[in-house]
Amino acid sequence: MNTNTQTTRLYHTALSPFCRKVRLVLAEKRIEVELVEERYWENPPELRRRNPAGKLPVLRYRGNMLAESQAIVEYLDESVPQPPLMPQAPLERHEVRRLCSWFDDKFNAEVTSPILNERVWKKVTRAGYPDSRVVKDGLRAIKEHIDYLSSLLETRRWLAGANMSLADFTAAAHFSCLDYISDVDWDRSETLRDWYATIKSRPAFRSILADQVPGIHPAPHYAELDFG
Structure with a gap:
């Protein structure tokens, strides 16, 4: 076989x-x-x-x-080389990996994991009630991350450079989870909001936007490509 x-x-x-x-x-x-x-x-x-x-x-x-x-x-x-999601130049590849690590380590530890654990997983796993202090800390931390990413996008078309890369999909994966429960302040940065709207509009995002977590309804704007 x-x-x-x-x-x-x-x-x-x-x-x-x-x-x-x-x-x-x-x-x-x-x-x-x-x-x-x-x-x-x-x-x-x-x-x-x-x-x-x-x-x-x-x-x-x-x-x-x-x-x-x-x-x-x-x-x-x-x-599967096409479409390429990693640049050719070693320094540019490093920047993609750095940002992937930024989201999967730092952003996840400070924002995604604590907020989702309190707002979603405690309910799903019946592990108790959310701790509002933990949620507030996560919402405070996300502001700093939004400001940093906005500064990157002021000089770049995509997060890691001129072309869309694994860094953008890693970031979008985290933001989409938080956006499901309406925990991203998109009004804080029009630049970041435009970036997310662009990647959210790609066909690759369709199944993500169709997700439903039993007992937890998505935010009204979650599946709207223009944020409703």
Whole structure:
């Protein structure tokens, strides 16, 4: 049997920025994928068999099980070169990776993870009531991030430079999760809002905008390409 004929399958959870990053890149590369929702908080044994770290996303692609979102998207970009999402010049590639790390580490720790944990995952997993102090800290931190990203976009067409890259999809994955629950102050920066509206309008975003988390309704503007 040729394992390359196996269905491409992504084990994911809907409101995870790491899973969304992979989904966006798969869609941008026009790779058809079957989405399998995982209740990772229940620690299913199948998840550790697919990824010993017990983390999502996990992508079954061309007969291989791939883990860690950044490693996955860089592999996809190398395996399916068009459209390219990494620049050719080493210094430009470094900038893309720096910004991907900025979002997956710093932004996630200061903004995405605490806000989603309090507003979404505590409710989904029945782990108690949200801590308003944690949410306020996250909403305070996002302002600094918005200001920094706006300063980058004042001299760049896209976050990492002249061309759209993995940095933009990583950032959009995080912002889209927060936008689902209306926790991005888009009025703070017209520049960042325009950037998000542009990437949000891409066909790759369609399945993301169709997401529904049981018991938690998206913000009214969430699926509107012009923010309604």
